[in-house]
Amino acid sequence: MEKDKETKATEEREGSQVNQNVVDFGSAMTKTAHGTVYTLAIIGQIEGHTAAPNGTKTTQYEHMLPLLAKLEESREVDGILFLLNTVGGDVEAGLAIAELIAGLTKPTAAIVLGGSHSIGVPLAVAAQRSFAVPSAAMTIHPVRMSGTVIAAPQTYNYFQRLQERIVAFVAGHSRISAEKFQALMLAKDDMAADVGSVIYGEEAVHLGIIDQLGGLREGLDWLYRKMNETRG
Template identity: 50%
Template structure:
């Protein structure tokens, strides 16, 4: 999708490409290959919304990592795969930097987290209650909140459809 000289994927590059894919009648479907540590929550959610409304078959595969907002990207497909050794980190929304309005920022984070949870629940088989348990777990990651899941566990939890590699995803 991106030029070979691009070493990282930027959201502002992906979104116009998705519009182009939608408008191109020669493209019959899309394979989304994910290896991400996450990033901009709003941009990731925007891309996820674009994927589910693309109007063409979308298959996703997590190869390496599908961390943070990568979870929403992974489930924003008609069918999803994860390789046996790939991992996903599920955690609450967080930020770095100065916070001016603490209460307002907390309320914004709470709304965004609910939006992401609702999106993942709508596009996977995991329940809202179970996803919240995993995201808010305090025993799984040392000195942090959340859960790291690997390959088969992502399928057992109902987040991803099937364990498999590129051969199955194609």
């Protein structure tokens, strides 16, 4: 009887922790027959060194970086599922998150739901396997910066080098070439008031940016297979 009470208390604590994680980080840890899956949402604007305005949905990189490091080190987590619906945001913060995701050794899958725009594109391809639902959208455009810009050659050189880092990352973690991705960035016919491209789920797969068309079922099926292979 006493053991039943302890078990119930433990389950209640674990349930409370899961609910708090969903509120605080948009995350949840689920134990399955294949192992434990940690699901993490990357939503809204990627917030970097400057706080976003009040009322803006954000993914904060100072939360994401230590959390990802913790997941890599955790003995409890067997696989990680990323759910993406982001408008983009701080370029360097987004690239830092993407680099850390790419460095994870545990099985990782990412599903683009809604959109994964701008710096969200590197985030989408950083996982070991990327998926996109047919209605998903991805906006690809050159690096932009807000605020005061010094009109000097060094500033434009910095923009160019930052853009080259993004192009190299996407090409290195997907099947699209750097040249083709750069061409999508600079396309003139797809966006009314800017250069760049807007592509959707099936087209993203055809271009080689995303690995596979699919949603939650396909993402979890792949993740379960990889987790089973890893376990042995």
